[in-house]
Amino acid sequence: MITTRFAPSPTGYLHIGGLRTALFSWLWAKKNKGKFLLRIEDTDLSRNSDEAVEAILEAFNWVGMSYDGEAIFQSKRFDIYKKYIQQLLKEDKAYRCYMSREELDTLRAEQMARGERARYDGRYRDFKGTPPEGVNPVIRIKAPKDGYIRFNDGIKGEITIASSEVDDFIIARSDGTPTYNFVVAIDDALMGLTDIIRGDDHLYNTPKQIVVYRALGFKIPNFYHVAMINNEQGKKLSKRDGATDVMEYKKMGYLPEALLNFLVRLGWSHGDQEIFSIDELIELFDPKDINKSSSNYNLDKLLWLNSHYIKNMPNSKLATLLKEYGVDIENNSKLDLILNATKERGKTLVELVNQINLILKAPEEYDKKASKRAFRGEAKEILKRFIILLKSWDKPLDTPADYHRVLKKFVSDNNIGFGKIGQPLRVSLLGSMTGSGLDEIMAILGVDEVAKRVNRALISLKVN
């Protein structure tokens, strides 16, 4: 059985990069009918907040990912960690170090100056003398001094790091609280994780965690280190690059299925396929197909995917979603007409709402350029004649096709092109030159509303 996890530290909102690794982990668990667990890494009590935990859960909920069992909070597991610290001390696999922070800083500065990699020099590793007075010691784990620490990364391949690069790192601070690399290894082992998919910023933590696994006799899981997401310039993605909070995408009118489809293709691929449903992803996803290199973040494709998912979403579902964006057409009898007329023009739900409002709300003002172009020559006369024809039409006027017949007859009776009536009519109805098809718009509005809007335009617009 495969067990994966997502292990955020609750210091803010859920980041787009975090969602991607969570998605990879979630898909891998689902594909193998395994478990996906959530662990909150809140050992640094000063930086955590309950709101951050809530924000992460809210984002998970929005995209439709769920975790198995209860979320685990590291802050509630200090007793477990302490027990293992005691065990390691007793087994002489860890030891107390009395070096002060100042001494450490000096050591590091010296090493860097000499062109070495900064690391603890192990001076208390086999210390048997009398410890200095008044110093609360930290506890360090004994890392191997020679050889190499190797592991097979499921994405990057064989990783070899010289043991000399891994120092006797601190597993418990001077106040007794355990540190990150120590608790992560313990929890990953205790939670029964088999496959750990995480950002490759953790690549260098892996040998440290392997030291813990070995000291405690835990089975080492499979690691998959996913390269980071960079911004369009290839630099690390930061808040300055715009939306990095997952929930901002909801606000901007993106569909969760589009966002997930977009994120999964950032670094992962399955041949030439671009569009994936969640079920397909669960079937096809394999971390071995994840790219080794980092990818640049570019919103063009997300926008394209979003419009694809909007176009292909059932109208009823779309209408329900739209309520959150300020338009309620769920019980509108012309729901299908409205959405079919606007769906292809809205790349986001926000844009779609604008398109719908453009039709549903009578124009408060007329675009200057558009009205100047449309209201030329005998535009007003043509409009008046068109309304007369429309009002006297004795066949049913319900569908766009019905209105199309009226328009067609009108242009042929008057021996004019479609543009002669189309342009002024469009400006009268929408206030602008662009937008949905006139047949659809009229079918949505009905004869009376069309006549009303045209009359208002006739009054307020001048012919030039």
Added chain:
RNA sequence: GACCCUUUCAUCUAGUGGCCAAGGAUAUUGCGUUUUCAUCGCAAAAACAAAGGUUCAAAUCCUUUAGGGGUCGCCA
């Protein structure tokens, strides 16, 4: 500075020694469809980081150089 990872069109990517004078998608440009905008259809332009090797044959293997990213905390 040291160590680790990485490098195919503007962007996401296919590609694991011959199917590649490199394929798909987005974006861009043009044409067509449309009363407008959009959608859609068709087309164009566009890349193996560089240099050396190995080989009958290299985007694919090796070496060096260059670019990018990460790590070097009593943060996670």
